[in-house]
Amino acid sequence: MRLIYPGDNNFRIMKFIGLSFCFLLTFSSIAFSQTKATSDPLKAYTKCKVPDDLEIKEVSRYPKSADKFRKVKTANGAEKVSVADGYRVMFAYKGLYYYYANVKIEQSVPADYLRDKETIISSLKYFATAKEATEMILSEKSSLNGFEHYGLDRDRIDVGGQVGTHVLFYDPHQLVITIYFLNQDDKNSLAHAIVGGRERKFHNLNEYRSLRDDFLTNYSECLARVAATQP
Numbered sequence: 001m002r003l004i005y006p007g008d009n010n011f012r013i014m015k016f017i018g019l020s021f022c023f024l025l026t027f028s029s030i031a032f033s034q035t036k037a038t039s040d041p042l043k044a045y046t047k048c049k050v051p052d053d054l055e056i057k058e059v060s061r062y063p064k065s066a067d068k069f070r071k072v073k074t075a076n077g078a079e080k081v082s083v084a085d086g087y088r089v090m091f092a093y094k095g096l097y098y099y100y101a102n103v104k105i106e107q108s109v110p111a112d113y114l115r116d117k118e119t120i121i122s123s124l125k126y127f128a129t130a131k132e133a134t135e136m137i138l139s140e141k142s143s144l145n146g147f148e149h150y151g152l153d154r155d156r157i158d159v160g161g162q163v164g165t166h167v168l169f170y171d172p173h174q175l176v177i178t179i180y181f182l183n184q185d186d187k188n189s190l191a192h193a194i195v196g197g198r199e200r201k202f203h204n205l206n207e208y209r210s211l212r213d214d215f216l217t218n219y220s221e222c223l224a225r226v227a228a229t230q231p
Contacts, residue, residue, distance in 0.1 A: 041173070041230050045105045046087050048222035050215055053094040054101075062086035068109065072123040079123075081116045081176075082109040093201050100201065101215065102162075102180040113174040120167055120176065124152050134159050144168065145220040146227070147177070157208055158183050164212060168220060170227055177223065181212055 046059050062085055069080040086106035092099045108116045128138035132154075139151035148171070153164040164181040184200040202208040 040085075042085055042087055042105055042107055044226045044229070045175075045177075045223055046089050048219060048226065050091075050218040050222070052214070054091050054215070055094055056089060057092045057099065058088070058090040060088050062088075062106070072120060073126060074119065074122045075126045076122075079119050081119055082112040083107075084109045084174075096184075096201070098184065099182050100184075100211075102182060103219075104176075104178040104180075106176045106178070108174045108176060110174050113171070116176065117169055120178075121150060124150055124165070124167065127152055139166075144216060145224040146170070147220050147223065149216070149220075153181075153209075153212075155205070157202065157205055163208055166212075166216060168223070170223075173227060173230060175227075179216070179219070181208070181215075 046056075049056060062083060066083075068084060069082050071078045072081055073079075084107045086104060089103040089105065090099050091101040091103065124138060128136045130136070135155040137153050137155055139149070139153070142149045147168040149166065149168055151164060151166040154160070157163050161182060162180045163183050164179075166179045166181070168177040168179070169175065170177075184202060202211055
């Protein structure tokens with residue numbers, strides 16, 4: 001067997017091959033880790049919390065087998081909004097047995113985003129004028145920590161399942177974040193007696209609005225921090 005010495009050409013060739021192999025392994029590892037980090041960019045948004053004693057109670061991902069759209073009602077009837085991927089995050093106050101907010105974190109199909117955005121805004125405007133059990137108050141376009149914000153609220157609490165719907169759009173990443181603020185379901189006295197729990201968090205419209213505004217401000221701040229880390 002012929003020995004290979006540092007001065008041999010064969011040694012240099014084998015050394016080059018070894019270094020090249022190490023480089024490829026390192027490059028592949030970096031590429032894999034980057035792909036893994038960006039293959040589910042929405043997951044990072046599900047970690048966002050807010051001050052106070054609000055807790056994340058449930059996180060579920062949009063099923064991969066589900067249709068890549070959802071329908072919303074507008075003045076023109078039911079219209080489709082694309083959903084490339086999404087999560088649902090449920091918030092509740094500590095010690096209460098009912099949810100406070102149902103948050104949908106969704107990403108549109110890039111080519112459909114602008115149309116989706118227009119459709120969702122049209123839906124909010126439709127419900128603001130539609131005949132409902134209560135008057136619906138529309139909050140027109142505003143900026144909230146880098147997100148484009150629209151809202152729709154009832155003029156009374158404890159009517160229907162939700163008291164307000166607010167939407168945050170983030171154009172660079174085609175994000176649509178819908179926040180449904182839920183009525184405090186303490187009217188079921190039997191459930192309250194069995195499960196127990198603390199007193200409800202808002203008793204009137206002013207208290208609801210104060211909690212809502214605090215949530216939107218703090219939650220959008222966290223979402224903006226996450227968005228800043230996304231490619």
